[in-house]
Amino acid sequence: MIHARFNLSYPGFALHADLQVLAHGVTALFGPSGSGKTTLLRCIAGLERTANGLLQVKGEVWQDGANFLPVHRRPLGYVFQEASLFPHLSVRRNLEYGLKRIPPDQRRVQLEQVVEWLGLNKLVGRDSPAGLSGGERQRVAIARALLTSPRLLLMDEPLSALDAASKHEIMPYLERLHGELDIPVIYVSHALDEVARLADQLVLMEEGRVIASGALNEILGRLDLPTAHLDDAGAVIEASMAAHDEKYHLTRLDFSGGSLWVSKVERAIGSMVRARVLARDVSIATVAPQGSSISNILEARIAGIQDEGPDRVALRLTVGGKHIMLSRITRRSRDQLGLVPGMEVFAQVKSVALIA
């Protein structure tokens, strides 16, 4: 477990965060700007010094009332929003900066290994980071942090300063890290799509407080939280690659709630993937639809309904007993169909995005 408790106030801002999350996988700190995500991350790193903070990582006390482990003694990696490479050092020397400061017997990764992971083979010989693109700089920064063999990796919106193309370029590397590294990651983001792709656990912040935390889909599916009402609200489904339909170039994903057909993906049959279904792409029918162009129709039960503005409602659906999905329909449709919690319905899924 990671247990963090910090109280901090500046003029116009106060952080009162108390957080307990699992010390493995990716934990996303999500919230609007100004909600204290970055400040909380900086407190965890020791970059902000608070009088009575508490931080325990896997049973080790990094900070409590009496003790404060300074930043450079905390076994963590930090990736800032902008890459912050040292301009006076070559790319290789940047990578080695942290590595050199770790005693050899505590190094758990090799330079070559990390260079390979982040696709830096062509960049590692550069004399200066000046000519690197935004995405390349951020990859070097991530590699540099990993080379300190951190026991906790903190990432502060590492994609937000990048253009769409660079984001697209760097995302697969982040997903690989997620899959291959056994380092807990705390990832600050205000982009729900990033969170849906990368996170295992989600911590919601608002006005300096933690308002909810838990497993990703559990939080995404809660109608009482703001995440369910964002424009790109939706659920995440872990499914396995089941079969390809070569004729129509489709792939079937199976999960315990049923099957979903998506455009063909080149992945091994049997491997696990993560799919995202947006609430606005899920419509409801009370009888099994006939003659529909929508091929993904799942049997579902309405678990909750909440008004979402004057014209719309959000539905929480359970599929196959335990999978949660969201649906967004008009208030009129709800009344015409007489939808109430507990009803068995058909969820028509118009679009499924394979995100990892």
Next chain:
Amino acid sequence: MESAFSSADLSAIWLTFKLAAVVTIILLLVGTPIAWWLARTRSWWKGPVGAVVALPIVLPPTVIGFYLLVAMGPSGPLGHLTQALGIGLLPFTFAGLVIASVFYSLPFVVQPLQNAFESIPERALETAATLRASASDTFFSVALPLAKPGLLTASVLGFAHTVGEFGVVLMIGGNIPDKTRVVSVQIYDHVEAMEYTAAHWLSAGMVVFAFVVLLALYTFNPTGKRK
């Protein structure tokens, strides 16, 4: 035609360079921590300390020379100290000249360094800390290398300004051949003695020296070009 410089001139030139070199080295050692502190502190003392460092820019050199002379004299605090240590009195010695010059040229070293340190983003220092560098490690591995243009400017200005001083030298050092008679004083002597040709040679030499040094500084120092 005789040699352009007499042996007294050459000795003054050598002494001037020796003084400027020693003073520059001391100033870099003393000025760097002061500049670092001024650049990073949020203490109330920043203003007063910065003002004291900058005083020589606005005060007449004779004022600084006068107070230093009093302080180093037999009844001044520095004088007491040096006498107690068995060094004797500092006025009219090379050591006294070095101390006076360090005070006089301090702002010309501290200010460029302070500007250079202030332009280093906090983020660079934080990054170093997250990569396991202690504060002193960060200073030497990140701050100093990033402040290199400022260090160069500070060294050149400190050296050149020491070469160019006159008032403080006269007050503290007097005019003792091989010990305290630097080029600027030697020129004054030549003019007093109506030796205008000799004064011309030394003065022109100073002009060329100053021009070349500043030209080199502005040409090669990448200050301002850095992102």
